[in-house]
Amino acid sequence: MADRYGGDVLSGDWRRPPRGRSRELPAEPGTVVEDVETGWCGAVVRVEKAGGVHVVHLEDRAGRVRGFRLGPGFLLDGAPVTLVPPRAAQDRRLADARAAADRTASGSRAVQGQRARVAAASRIFVEGRHDAELVEKVWGEDLRLEGVVVELLEGVDDLAGAVRAFDPGPGRRMGVLVDHLVPGSKESRVVEEVRALRPWAEHVLVLGHPYVDVWQSVKPARLGLRAWPVIPRGTSWKHGICAHLGWPHDTQADIARAWKRILGSVGSWTDLEPELLGRVEELIDFVTAPPAP
Template structure:
């Protein structure tokens, strides 16, 4: 008779799940309580590695990176802390990459980005260059917060702020909010209603971004017309389509490059960058 051992004390086999890095901008669901949000940050604590998720109401929460703790596109997944990729000769922004250059200590100046998706795109393309310069990129959580954030930060000579805004066109609310920010603050932006539209449509296999009538939620309308399930799927498609500056419109490239120049080159004035 075959001996199966002590079946009452045998430990069950450990479950295994697909693993992927917790990339900024990735939309995930927390298995434990159903919380859904975009990854907007990584944090290290005494208890291990965590990610910060922001939901569609702008609220954020921290979650520990546990095995199989998240759903990604409906699949139970283990998220891990992203590791530095192999470094090519040129960075994603097109600049010459300085091999083995250590990141500088964070400079007093900052770049603030209005939207969470905008911040993810900026980090993906310009992240290496900004770290080399010691420039910190922060999520502004909406342009309405700009006056309050500036009052707290107190920009001054050598302590500049660059702000990237959505839909920065003449006469818009966004433009009016940024008219009188002072000489130590530079606001730039792109003309699109959403950062998605700054991505070249051919990178997503479409001829053009759909026209969405005023009053209809832009992301929802785009997804409906392109046959995407929802904005979560749409953002994952957009984010994965972007690898370098060549994948986005020149208006966004120019806007970010001016901000980088402004916060890293003290001798430049706002007038020099218009």
């Protein structure tokens, strides 16, 4: 006999909201969500902690950025989500990926259970902090395993003086990574001078990439660009890049945040241009080669 009154209206998940129950979602850069209260829709650009509260910044189609308190109250494709800090999820995925692939970020085979070596006498020098942070992110595990320290030059105008101060020799090699090392540039003249220095020249290897700044060694596609824009002469390159991308660039803090966004798009060697990859690998090989008998 048919049930003329139908089923039990209280059976099942009768408290379930019309849009479904909210689920946790890591606030990863690029994730597009909508704030329920204001209707603001945008892509996550960063998460930061201010006054003990996590704030997620969303960038809309017009390039405007607005901050919201991390937590519930967002929609993803119409379904409710609770935004959570991305770090734990990123660390977990990175650990899983490394365990599965057994590779470091540089593509080298990972060595498990071995402690970092005591710092070796040989060193790799780079022009600035951004260069050092990029090298650390991709090659850091390899360098610690080899005991190689990366040091800052703060520019190459007095590279010859830096060589004399370091005093390289057998078992104490000096590798140098130079930005914008192209024929006819100021950097090329500085490097030629260093390559003629005696008695240090044979213990020094200076290599460079063609980019104006190490930012350019990150593949532009990682930032949604088809190519890095050409910045006119007379305009600060980094400020010009930020202006092109619609990012704040009035202060040094703005530039630092821009670099963090770029660096955050790099997960491994596959995110970098080969002109940088080859030079860094060659420098590592040079400074870690055993002394000649």
